[in-house]
Amino acid sequence: MAETHEAHTEVPATGHKAPFPPFVKETFPSQLLWLAIAFVALYALMAKVALPRIGSIFAARQGRIADDLAQAQRLKDEAQTTLEIYEQALAAARSRAQTIASETRSRLNAEAEERRKGLAATLDVKLADAERAIEAAKSAAMANVRDIAVEAAAAIVERLIGSAPPGQAVAAAVEAALKR
Numbered sequence: 001m002a003e004t005h006e007a008h009t010e011v012p013a014t015g016h017k018a019p020f021p022p023f024v025k026e027t028f029p030s031q032l033l034w035l036a037i038a039f040v041a042l043y044a045l046m047a048k049v050a051l052p053r054i055g056s057i058f059a060a061r062q063g064r065i066a067d068d069l070a071q072a073q074r075l076k077d078e079a080q081t082t083l084e085i086y087e088q089a090l091a092a093a094r095s096r097a098q099t100i101a102s103e104t105r106s107r108l109n110a111e112a113e114e115r116r117k118g119l120a121a122t123l124d125v126k127l128a129d130a131e132r133a134i135e136a137a138k139s140a141a142m143a144n145v146r147d148i149a150v151e152a153a154a155a156i157v158e159r160l161i162g163s164a165p166p167g168q169a170v171a172a173a174v175e176a177a178l179k180r
Contacts, residue, residue, distance in 0.1 A: 149174045 022031060149169050158164045 146174065146178070149178075 021027065124125065129161055150167070154165060154167070154170045
């Protein structure tokens, strides 16, 4: 079964408990002495061992932080320099591209204009040749028209009156009709 333990406190014969030890007057001077000794020992231990170690840890940490900040600043400066170089190269490339595009456009426009002029000159020559050919055909046709008109007029007169008129008279009559 379960065992139970009871706590016993000593009770003096007078029936009261003993006073709390730090409040006992007889031991107070020795307690102050031991407090002073413990305080000095703890102070010396902290001053000579713990605080230098903590200080060195803080100093190392501060050094690491300063190094990290310096490296971050250096990397930021390098990135800024790289960005500026990139932007300059990009601007130069854009300028070069615009120059090349402008030169190409000008060259192609000049070539197109030259081809257009050459084609226009060729067409002008062909047009002039065609006009000369048309004029020659027209002149030939007009010469033939006179001859045809003279023959047709002679045939019509012959049919109407029954005898052929003289060729010179028919030609003069056709010429007079064409002049009107």
